[in-house]
Amino acid sequence: MYFAALLARTEDGWEASDTELDDVETLSDLADLAREASTEDDTVLVLIEQEDGWFGVVRIDGEEDPRIYVSDAAAAARSSYGEILLTDELLGREPGGDDADLDSLDLDGTEDGEPDDRAADDDDDDRDGDTSAESVPHSPVGDPEILDDLGVSSNELRSLDEDALNTIAEALGASEVLETVR
Template identity: 75%
Template sequence: MYFAALLARTEDGWEASDTELDDVETLSDLSDLAREALAEAGAEDDTVLVFIEQEDAWFGVVRVDGEEDPRIYISDAAAAARSSYGEILLTDELLGKDPDAADDLDALDLDGTEDGESAAADDDEEGEGGDGTPAEIVPAGPIGDTGILADLGIPEKELLALGGADALSEIADALGAAEVLETVR
């Protein structure tokens, strides 16, 4: 079971709203949703946090500050990779992948191998699954911007120590937004 909420920082404090992620397919969609929440709260140039949680498996925080690129923190990347909502957050950039590498067909010969590569390449090479398809390598544990909440009172060490079902509540409590988050839970 998933929980998703938006916390928008306004002049009057934090405003929370639950959110449906059914129509969200990309990080860009999620960022647009967050910016809409800022506009509705009358705080276009301020901060909105998107909280996503899958029971005790993992949680993610996406921070959108005005028109800046979103910042992402995920408590357990491997667990998030097994989730459709987690896959939205696990961008190529976050995973350290070159997004153009998979689409670069110019380096392939007509037999489907890369220039200079033997057509009889071993299927068990590192980076490939037993069926010859590239293996997705996602690290277990935290990934992303560990300083995402540092200026809001949650240092990196504290964020990294959070886990379990109460993690988002603990973050909201440290932000002074526990009551508004609980109203949408």
């Protein structure tokens, strides 16, 4: 199950809104959606999580490029929402490379239901040509300092797992507003 929300910083604190990602196909679309939530180019955070799988934070500050943090790239790569965040640049790949495994995505926003045990088995040389499992790490990717100035250090962010979004919201002083859209 997925949850996605926008947290927009205002003069009066944080405002949260539930967000639907069904029409979002690219990081640029997501950034545009986030910018629409802010009236004065303030900071907007897009928080996305797949229950017991991974979480991602996208930070938009005005017209600057989005900053991204994903807790588990390999888990996120198996989801359509995670695929939005995992840009070639974030993964250190050449743009337009053909190591995207779109066949593993079920584009209704859910996992295809089959775990990928092949990535954990280093002795299996017959990977059916799947290079995406090899190129996406089973670890965090992105900017771990994305929330440093907001009260969540890079070490704290890397250590989060279950209930990560609530922990982040609590550190920001936004747990009550996030809970209203949950």
